[in-house]
Amino acid sequence: xxxxxxxxxxxxxxxxxxxxxxxxxxxxxxxxxxxxxxxxxxxxxxxxxxxxxxxxxxxxxxxxxxxxxxxxxxxxxxxxxxxxxxxxxxxxxxxxxxxxxxxxxxxxxxxxx
Amino acid sequence: xxxxxxxxxxxxxxxxxxxxxxxxxxxxxxxxxxxxxxxxxxxxxxxxxxxxxxxxxxxxxxxxxxxxxxxxxxxxxxxxxxxxxxxxxxxxxxxxxxxxxxxxxxxxxxxxxxx
Numbered sequence: 594x595x596x597x598x599x600x601x602x603x604x605x606x607x608x609x610x611x612x613x614x615x616x617x618x619x620x621x622x623x624x625x626x627x628x629x630x631x632x633x634x635x636x637x638x639x640x641x642x643x644x645x646x647x648x649x650x651x652x653x654x655x656x657x658x659x660x661x662x663x664x665x666x667x668x669x670x671x672x673x674x675x676x677x678x679x680x681x682x683x684x685x686x687x688x689x690x691x692x693x694x695x696x697x698x699x700x701x702x703x704x705x706x
Numbered sequence: 707x708x709x710x711x712x713x714x715x716x717x718x719x720x721x722x723x724x725x726x727x728x729x730x731x732x733x734x735x736x737x738x739x740x741x742x743x744x745x746x747x748x749x750x751x752x753x754x755x756x757x758x759x760x761x762x763x764x765x766x767x768x769x770x771x772x773x774x775x776x777x778x779x780x781x782x783x784x785x786x787x788x789x790x791x792x793x794x795x796x797x798x799x800x801x802x803x804x805x806x807x808x809x810x811x812x813x814x815x816x817x818x819x820x821x
Contacts, residue, residue, distance in 0.1 A: 636750070648806065683749055697751070700749045
């Protein structure tokens with residue numbers, strides 16, 4: 594059984610640019626959540642997708658957006674990058690109905706200069 | 707609202723020492739409680755969980771008991787090893803929340819174990 598995978602592993606962008614991060618959920622999982630983990634902090638919930646629809650959002654501005662595809666993989670898009678967006682971005686998938694335990698991917702380290 | 711407060715680190719111990727990392731929570735509903743571990747350069751791994759009051763989660767020698775009366779979920783291990791060196795996160799999930807399994811994390815506690 595393949596776990597949650599994320600790409601790329603590392604990314605360096607310049608302030609003002611746009612970035613897309615990708616996540617493949619674990620087989621059989623229809624729910625994907627995204628978290629931002631700043632250095633030395635705990636992960637903060639960005640949003641969640643359930644069956645291709647956004648199903649909850651944390652305290653993040655609209656320049657953070659996402660998609661979920663029919664195969665339940667997901668993208669996180671961040672526009673107009675700011676220095677404070679530098680963080681580890683974690684994707685987690687869960688089976689959905691009946692079990693909400695989340696399984697995390699290894700993360701994408703984004704550095705904004 | 708939902709929040710988690712955990713003991714700030716770093717925590718430095720000698721091998722075979724006893725470990726306690728304190729965690730308390732605030733929740734509006736009926737939370738499930740978790741401990742996650744993060745090794746250097748990696749994502750989060752679920753260490754243990756408890757879904758209702760008085761449940762004890764355990765894994766790899768680590769234990770934590772869900773205490774509703776003190777709103778706590780302290781992590782313990784009787785004899786730590788060098789390989790336990792990592793960052794430990796306490797988290798909760800409100801099972802009645804509309805967002806499926808959304809996790810609220812503490813700030814993390816860095817544990818370093820010396821041989």
